[in-house]
Amino acid sequence: MTPLSIVIITLNEEKRIGRLLEDLSKQSHQQYEVIVVDSNSDDNTCEVARGFEQALPSLAVHKMNQRGTSLGRNTGAQLAKYERLLFLDADVRLSPTFLTNALYELESRKLEVAGSYMEAKDLSFSYKVGYALFNAGLFSTSFFFPTAVGACTFSTKRVHNEIGGFDPSIALCEDCDYANRAAKTWRYRMIPVRFWFDPRRLEQDGFIKMGLTYMKANVRRFFMGEMRNKRMDCNCDHYTDAN
Template sequence: MESVSVVIITLNEEKRIGRLLDDLCQQTHRDFEVILVDSNSDDATREVARSYAESLPSLTVHRMETRGVSLGRNTGASLANNERLLFLDADVRLSADFLTKAVNQLNDKDLDVAGVYMGASNLPMVQKLCYAAFNGGMFATQFFFPTAVGACIFSTRAAHEKLNGFNERITLCEDCDYVRRASKNARFRFINITFDFDPRRLDQDGMMATGMTYVKANVRRFFFGEMRNNEMEYKFGHYHEQK
């Protein structure tokens, strides 16, 4: 099966990164490398990651001096050895057959770039409904104005280079901009598979507030273009102490 380069971006994720790396150790699809790009964390994120060197022999831990979501993803892609790329956030969880199912669907559908739906099997009913609504929106808009969750996006080296990577000047919805441009310059669709997404943003900021932030952001993008000058204030990395 196809080789995959898994790019993980981190910032102060010592409490969560081990969970994702454990999930990667359990993958049934074994032909992959892991490139962890850390935005100069203040905690032990890099040390925790390096402790997986034996379990994940194709593991690279790279520290950036400058912090940035898009910068981290682009840096990871530049270090990748494989054509197929998977961009992940540190608080994602994956089932053991995630890569196997994903690679099969990507090849069957002949996709260059693909979004992945959010799973909510272990969350309360209210959050399940919110995730279902969000997934429904991503399914519907993929045909005319694609959006996606940057925490889990597939791409290829060729498509990534053609797109000039993630736009490092965009301050919000850089992931949606990436897939929107991909839909015009490459083969893009969602694949029928889910990943688990940490609900801490919903828990801290509130489900309605978080949902409205992204609805307003994408409505603004649709009518006025991408946000490069903090047109909508949104703080990243402001969550309370992780559990």
């Protein structure tokens, strides 16, 4: 199968980055490199990541002087040596066959850019309902106005470079903008693979509040364009380290 470059962005993720790196070390597909791009963390994120250099021989840790989600992803893409890209957040968890199954879907369906679904296993019933509704939205919008979860998004260097990467001027839904711009040239689809997504963001912001925020944001995007220069209140880097 195709080798890929996995770009992981981090900010104060010392308690979580090790879990994801351990998941990657156990993947059935092992033709990949891992690029951890750290947004100048205040904790030991980089040290924890470097502790996996033996388990992940193709691991590089790059610490930036600035902070920014889009900046981190774009930096990782520039450092990547493989054509196929996978962008991950540090609080994601993957099953051992995730890469194998995802690459099979991407190659068989000839997709350069694609999204994946969120897994609600072991979460409460309310979260399972919420995730199911969110996943349904990802699927339905993928055919005309893609929405995406940047925590787990597939792309290629060709796509990334031709659309100019992630737009750092966008305050919210920069991942959706990326997918939407890519879909204007390449076919964007959701593939039937799932990743576990840490619910701490929902717990800290409030399940309903966060859902309404993103629904409002995407309705606004559809009718009025992207949200640049903080046109909506957003503080995307405020999540704490609580387990």
